[in-house]
Amino acid sequence: xxxxxxxxxxxxxxxxxxxxxxxxxxxxxxxxxxxxxxxxxxxxxxxxxxxxxxxxxxxxxxxxxxxxxxxxxxxxxxxxxxxxxxxxxxxxxxxxxxxxxxxxxxxxxxxxxxxxxxxxxxxxxxxxxxxxxxxxxxxxxxxxxxxxxxxxxxxxxxxxxxxxxxxxxxxxxxxxxxxxxxxxxxxxxxxxxxxxxxxxxxxxxxxxxxxxxxxxxxxxxxxxx
Amino acid sequence: xxxxxxxxxxxxxxxxxxxxxxxxxxxxxxxxxxxxxxxxxxxxxxxxxxxxxxxxxxxxxxxxxxxxxxxxxxxxxxxxxxxxxxxxxxxxxxxxxxxxxxxxxxxxxxxxxxxxxxxxxxxxxxxxxxxxxxxxxxxxxxxxxxxxxxxxxxxxxxxxxxxxxxxxxxxxxxxxxxxxxxxxxxxxxxxxxxxxxxxxxxxxxxxxxxxxxxxxxxxxxxxxxxxxxxxxxxxxxxxxxxxxxxxxxxxxxxxxxxxxxxxxxxxxxxxxxxxxxxxxxxxxxxxxxxxxxxxxxxxxxxxxxxxxxxxxxxxxxxxxxxxxxxxxx
Numbered sequence: 118x119x120x121x122x123x124x125x126x127x128x129x130x131x132x133x134x135x136x137x138x139x140x141x142x143x144x145x146x147x148x149x150x151x152x153x154x155x156x157x158x159x160x161x162x163x164x165x166x167x168x169x170x171x172x173x174x175x176x177x178x179x180x181x182x183x184x185x186x187x188x189x190x191x192x193x194x195x196x197x198x199x200x201x202x203x204x205x206x207x208x209x210x211x212x213x214x215x216x217x218x219x220x221x222x223x224x225x226x227x228x229x230x231x232x233x234x235x236x237x238x239x240x241x242x243x244x245x246x247x248x249x250x251x252x253x254x255x256x257x258x259x260x261x262x263x264x265x266x267x268x269x270x271x272x273x274x275x276x277x278x279x280x281x282x283x284x285x286x287x288x289x290x291x292x293x294x295x296x297x298x299x300x301x302x303x304x305x306x307x308x309x310x311x312x313x314x315x316x317x318x319x320x321x322x323x324x325x326x327x328x329x330x331x332x333x334x335x336x337x338x339x340x341x342x
Numbered sequence: 343x344x345x346x347x348x349x350x351x352x353x354x355x356x357x358x359x360x361x362x363x364x365x366x367x368x369x370x371x372x373x374x375x376x377x378x379x380x381x382x383x384x385x386x387x388x389x390x391x392x393x394x395x396x397x398x399x400x401x402x403x404x405x406x407x408x409x410x411x412x413x414x415x416x417x418x419x420x421x422x423x424x425x426x427x428x429x430x431x432x433x434x435x436x437x438x439x440x441x442x443x444x445x446x447x448x449x450x451x452x453x454x455x456x457x458x459x460x461x462x463x464x465x466x467x468x469x470x471x472x473x474x475x476x477x478x479x480x481x482x483x484x485x486x487x488x489x490x491x492x493x494x495x496x497x498x499x500x501x502x503x504x505x506x507x508x509x510x511x512x513x514x515x516x517x518x519x520x521x522x523x524x525x526x527x528x529x530x531x532x533x534x535x536x537x538x539x540x541x542x543x544x545x546x547x548x549x550x551x552x553x554x555x556x557x558x559x560x561x562x563x564x565x566x567x568x569x570x571x572x573x574x575x576x577x578x579x580x581x582x583x584x585x586x587x588x589x590x591x592x593x594x595x596x597x598x599x600x601x602x603x604x605x606x607x608x609x610x611x612x613x614x615x616x617x618x619x620x621x622x623x624x625x626x627x628x629x630x631x632x633x634x635x636x637x638x639x640x641x642x643x644x645x646x647x648x649x650x651x652x653x654x655x656x657x658x659x660x661x662x663x664x665x666x667x668x669x670x671x
Contacts, residue, residue, distance in 0.1 A: 123362075123366040123369065123444065123579070123582075123583050123619055124444040124619075124623060124642040124645050124646065125586060125639055125642065126587070126622075126623050126626040126627065126638065126639060126642055127586070127587050127589050127590060127626060127630075127635055127637065127638060127639065128637040128638065128639040129637065130589060130636035130637055131636070131637060132636055188637065189637070192639060192640045192641040193637045193638065193639055193640065194627070194630045194631060194635075194637070194638040194640060195636070195637055196633045196635070196636065263636060264589075264636050268508060268509070268514070270509065
């Protein structure tokens, strides 16, 4: 209503959408377990359905990112470096994108994989979910502190939440290496194209945790200054 | 007849000041959920009235007799001039409020008084040099300095609170609750400071008509009008602003309020009519610069500067036109 002549001195906090984005990413990551199960069972319909769900979440995350960007025009004073925040938003979005890429790759063609390979893939997925959840914990904690109390000391303590992300990411790297080697033994069973395809899925899966660990690193840079 | 018109114009202005400017300065205390609306209105009303009556005479003197030299003007001219200035400022404020422009009543009334002065110059009653340009210049300098002062002071106060209290506190929510209680005090302080400064915008011209010294009765009329505006309309504005500034926690609100009230009260002591709203904005920016807010909008500086640049000429032109018109009757 038109009765106030008090200018809007305090802008909307860009640190709120950042936390929403992380929650959506976790929802996306949790669907990876279901889609892998459906893939292992050769259930093409479910793979497609879950991919659609993931795409919807990815789109939602995109909108949230857009909102965060709109909240940081150059006329706003922020408690952190603007460039760092923008860089974080970019890396944050890569996680959601990579999860969608995994699902899309699975949609292309289903291969019949031996049980041990399926199990190894499931381990990687479980660890990836761990990484994304650890990442969300760090974003929620640090984002929450930036949105409300700004206590440098508390923020610095919260940085302690980032190294576990990096440790789990490293574990996934090792698992990915082992699994890739095993995949080449499947040439007779699924053909060279099959090996290539599953390799790409595994590679893409590993990129999810890569992105999460990079986002965690950006978060640390942002609040360490 | 003209006296009644003048009184109504003064009351309208006072109502408007209460509905908007006093409400603006009460936004944070409601935004922080420290007091409910009724408590805010009672406390702000009493403090504002006290500020107006006890401390309002200096600024009222500046607005009433500080800009236009009254010696050599007939009582009729003064009455017409006062009426023209009141109506011009009131009209401009109404338009600006409708357009959502952060316009100050202080700036409007000063511009309007200048318009009246120029009207007497056109009628060859006084020379253009005899308008108190130095006073006008001082007032305009204070418009620049008051938001800056609010900013610097708020920055200092928040930095001190941050370094000493916030850094050591074990229980932040409890600390915020304590500052919430302290905000009851700063809210009264800000309402008092506001009354001491802004009552002049409503009754400055009126006191000019009544005579040499500013009477407490005139100040009380203005003060009551402001409180009436707060109670009948201001609560809507408080509500709107309270919802907008939820990021302002009590430690931040306390810093901004203390800085604003101190700056405005100092200006009152020097008889300078300043904008409380602009000073609050300066103080909020100060808290933001001290790292106390998630995002501070700097675009409003542009808006505020624009409102300065528009208000004085528009209010002066309106007042000049009205004065010349009234003198023809």
